[in-house]
Amino acid sequence: MKAEIIAVGTELLLGQIANTNAQFLSQKLAEVGINVYYHITVGDNYERMLQVIERAKSRSDLIIFTGGLGPTQDDLTKDVVADHLGHKLVTDEKAMANIRDFFERRGTDMTENNRKQALVIEGSTVFDNDHGMAPGMGITQEGVTYVLLPGPPSEMYPMMENYVMPFLASLGNEHQIFHSRVFRFFGIGESLLEAKLIDLIEEQSNPTIAPYAKEFEVTLRITARATSVEQAERLLRPVEEEIRNRVGEFIYAVGESPLHQVLYEQLLVKQETISFAESCTGGTVSQLLTSVPGASQVYRGGIVCYSNEIKHQWLDVPLEVLETEGAVSETTARLLAENIRQKMGTTYGVSVTGVAGPESSEGKPVGLVYIGIASEKQPTLVKKVQVAGQRRAIIGRVAKNALYYALQQLHCND
Amino acid sequence: MKAEIIAVGTELLLGQIANTNAQFLSQKLAEVGINVYYHITVGDNYERMLQVIERAKSRSDLIIFTGGLGPTQDDLTKDVVADHLGHKLVTDEKAMANIRDFFERRGTDMTENNRKQALVIEGSTVFDNDHGMAPGMGITQEGVTYVLLPGPPSEMYPMMENYVMPFLASLGNEHQIFHSRVFRFFGIGESLLEAKLIDLIEEQSNPTIAPYAKEFEVTLRITARATSVEQAERLLRPVEEEIRNRVGEFIYAVGESPLHQVLYEQLLVKQETISFAESCTGGTVSQLLTSVPGASQVYRGGIVCYSNEIKHQWLDVPLEVLETEGAVSETTARLLAENIRQKMGTTYGVSVTGVAGPESSEGKPVGLVYIGIASEKQPTLVKKVQVAGQRRAIIGRVAKNALYYALQQLHCND
Numbered sequence: 001m002k003a004e005i006i007a008v009g010t011e012l013l014l015g016q017i018a019n020t021n022a023q024f025l026s027q028k029l030a031e032v033g034i035n036v037y038y039h040i041t042v043g044d045n046y047e048r049m050l051q052v053i054e055r056a057k058s059r060s061d062l063i064i065f066t067g068g069l070g071p072t073q074d075d076l077t078k079d080v081v082a083d084h085l086g087h088k089l090v091t092d093e094k095a096m097a098n099i100r101d102f103f104e105r106r107g108t109d110m111t112e113n114n115r116k117q118a119l120v121i122e123g124s125t126v127f128d129n130d131h132g133m134a135p136g137m138g139i140t141q142e143g144v145t146y147v148l149l150p151g152p153p154s155e156m157y158p159m160m161e162n163y164v165m166p167f168l169a170s171l172g173n174e175h176q177i178f179h180s181r182v183f184r185f186f187g188i189g190e191s192l193l194e195a196k197l198i199d200l201i202e203e204q205s206n207p208t209i210a211p212y213a214k215e216f217e218v219t220l221r222i223t224a225r226a227t228s229v230e231q232a233e234r235l236l237r238p239v240e241e242e243i244r245n246r247v248g249e250f251i252y253a254v255g256e257s258p259l260h261q262v263l264y265e266q267l268l269v270k271q272e273t274i275s276f277a278e279s280c281t282g283g284t285v286s287q288l289l290t291s292v293p294g295a296s297q298v299y300r301g302g303i304v305c306y307s308n309e310i311k312h313q314w315l316d317v318p319l320e321v322l323e324t325e326g327a328v329s330e331t332t333a334r335l336l337a338e339n340i341r342q343k344m345g346t347t348y349g350v351s352v353t354g355v356a357g358p359e360s361s362e363g364k365p366v367g368l369v370y371i372g373i374a375s376e377k378q379p380t381l382v383k384k385v386q387v388a389g390q391r392r393a394i395i396g397r398v399a400k401n402a403l404y405y406a407l408q409q410l411h412c413n414d
Numbered sequence: 415m416k417a418e419i420i421a422v423g424t425e426l427l428l429g430q431i432a433n434t435n436a437q438f439l440s441q442k443l444a445e446v447g448i449n450v451y452y453h454i455t456v457g458d459n460y461e462r463m464l465q466v467i468e469r470a471k472s473r474s475d476l477i478i479f480t481g482g483l484g485p486t487q488d489d490l491t492k493d494v495v496a497d498h499l500g501h502k503l504v505t506d507e508k509a510m511a512n513i514r515d516f517f518e519r520r521g522t523d524m525t526e527n528n529r530k531q532a533l534v535i536e537g538s539t540v541f542d543n544d545h546g547m548a549p550g551m552g553i554t555q556e557g558v559t560y561v562l563l564p565g566p567p568s569e570m571y572p573m574m575e576n577y578v579m580p581f582l583a584s585l586g587n588e589h590q591i592f593h594s595r596v597f598r599f600f601g602i603g604e605s606l607l608e609a610k611l612i613d614l615i616e617e618q619s620n621p622t623i624a625p626y627a628k629e630f631e632v633t634l635r636i637t638a639r640a641t642s643v644e645q646a647e648r649l650l651r652p653v654e655e656e657i658r659n660r661v662g663e664f665i666y667a668v669g670e671s672p673l674h675q676v677l678y679e680q681l682l683v684k685q686e687t688i689s690f691a692e693s694c695t696g697g698t699v700s701q702l703l704t705s706v707p708g709a710s711q712v713y714r715g716g717i718v719c720y721s722n723e724i725k726h727q728w729l730d731v732p733l734e735v736l737e738t739e740g741a742v743s744e745t746t747a748r749l750l751a752e753n754i755r756q757k758m759g760t761t762y763g764v765s766v767t768g769v770a771g772p773e774s775s776e777g778k779p780v781g782l783v784y785i786g787i788a789s790e791k792q793p794t795l796v797k798k799v800q801v802a803g804q805r806r807a808i809i810g811r812v813a814k815n816a817l818y819y820a821l822q823q824l825h826c827n828d
Contacts, residue, residue, distance in 0.1 A: 007453075012436075012437075012440070012453065013440055013449075013450045013451065013452075013453065014440055014441070014444045014450070014624075015436075015437045015438065015439070015440030015441030015442075015443075015444055015450075015626075016441075016626065016627070017437070018432055018433065018434050018436075018437040019432065019433055019436065019437070019453065020432050022426075022429075022432075022433065022455070023426075023429045023431070023432040023433070024429065025429070026426070026427055026428055026429030027428070027429030027430075028429075029429075030428045030429055035427075036427045036428070036429075037427065037456075037457065037462065038427075038454065038455065038456060038462075038466075039421075039426065039427065039433065039453070039454070039455035040452065040453070040454055040455075041436070041452065041453035041454075042451075042452060043451065048451065048452075052452075055469070210428075212429075212430065213430070276718075278697075281701075281704075282700050282701050282703070282704025282705070282709070282713075283692075283697030283698065283699070283700030283701040283704065283716065283718065284697065284701045285697070286696050286697030286700075286718045286720075287695075287696055287697040287698045287701045289696070290695075290696025290697065290718070290720065290770075290809075291696070291805070291806065291809070293771070293772050293773075293805055295696065295720070296720055296721060299696075299720055300720055300721045300723065300724055301717065301718050301719050301720045301721060301724035301728070302697065302717070302718040302720075303715065303716070303717055303718075304690075304697065304700045304704070304715050304716040304717075304718075305715050306700075306704065306709070306710055306713055306714055306715045306716075307710060307714045307715060309714065309759075310714055310715035310758065314715070344724065345723075356704075357707070358707050359707075391705070391707055392705065395704075395705070
């Protein structure tokens, strides 16, 4: 199947927003083995949209539109696609009720133009919008499937996951579903992971295997197409086993949660708490953990000890240690971790001290970092890590390393 | 002038990366009044690329390509465009020397395929790559201008700024330049700013006026096309004056630096220091300031006081205050700011305490925040702020508010 993604919106052509929708849709399609050949962005203009659609129809089997389903005069996607197909627009009563509800909940009157959002292409499958007003829709004509989705990611992502993926699975075979699993890796780069699995990735078509790198983490998603979850699981199992045989040592979790969320979840299960003493990461580790709603249940606080005085006065690192071994040293990392843990009264204390760059410090190279993990039950662990990149990437990678080693230490205590 | 942006790369179609290049280029072109009508993404495939180029030529005057200039067999952009134009590829000696240098500095041998990167389309203007190996190029034929740029943003952005913008300014008139100025706003949203200036934005073509919203800040860029900087300044001045008349109270700085960088720069100039006591922002304020290289010159450290115990034990907020007025209160914000300043020994102490959500806290609504700014010379300022959005946006906006009010207090002390 050849797919094409058409984003509609002048704000994209003005550079006001990036087309992250195309990336998200491409990932979802790649995961189920549908090849995307083109991304197109076009403005809110009837003639140009029509030309783009005609071109797409001549070369693609699946055309997914995002944007242009709203209530204003600028929103033309449904009109243009309906005209192209020679279909009418009709009111979808369920969508209309949803729109009425939306205004009732807000306590405001529905304006007339909002009725437009309940119009759908006659004969299409309608996708509920659980996070907004404009429904999506899908329709096949002359062997080409057209899918229309709203532009806001908060509406589009869940609609794609919950309604469009099952719709695509059932194309040509209405009893099929997609079923997938995500493995989360640490300590291995995306290219090395891909190299170790390249024969599987290239040979496999069901399940498909798709690696991704995002925010200094690497993940791998395997997706099976089958007639039931049980059948899909039978297809996934041998592939999972082979992946675990080859790179299992780098898997730290299975699922959609990033590292800081996994750490939060596991601390919560164990009813344990954590605190951080951060030097070179400047608050990034705390910021990541507190981005999780409910973080206060496992996190009590932290210190950003950016100067030697603060390391000494607040966390009792002796001046002698700072002068002889330096702030970036195993001893400093150990003392920071032990003392933040003891002073904050938490189960774990995690420290990070290193050189974020761009300049080296204490004669130590950019990217050299010591991470300390103190706990009640285990001797303090200090990891020496050397990471690559510019300042921003170093800080990001080091923060992930700190979260990862904290998680490892949690498991040691099991 | 009608422009079209063509991104080349299968990694985009797989969703491995987002097409942020198209956004960046669209912004740059919008700033100088060049209209972008299409973004296209196509894979590393000769036939499909050729079809896309032929289509683009039939409808656009300016076609900007990104990606596909590298050393591998997949990198086809130059070949396809050269064939389309009926031109040869020739070695650019300056680019070749740059590539040799690159390998010498790394102390590794240049492999044969790297010579390919020095090939350029015969007759084109060559753009130096100051951050990588593959040069860019621009050429006009039959009224259509083709610009080829490398894909990595770290190479493409500076090449666009430094070489392509002057090249575009000189199209049709070789003595023209673009000259621009950025105003940074706080306390006004993008839509209100646009509404207050809409007549100017729509009437003006030289200079152009372009508002942007990014990472919880709003900026406005005015750009003049002229034959000299002096002439451009004469064009910018009355527009700047009108903008200042209408919305000058919301301008906090002029230039490219975001809020945390402006705060860093002004602290550095004054040889002053700052420390943070963060509750609901969980380290975000510290993280922003320490993202600036050299932050240790103005920043000594901070505390993330995520629990009441830490606010009490570490920052001396009386339990009585926490029990009666609450952690989210004017008194707590004031004490946190004063005590972090005094304990860290800094010129300024900044506190943030509020409700990041998703649940309300102490009966106080999500998004309610108190920000305290203590200093040596002024009485402590406490700002009560109510921000909107989901947890992530609340934290981001509140952190920017804290930086903004700290900056204001710096100015009060002048």
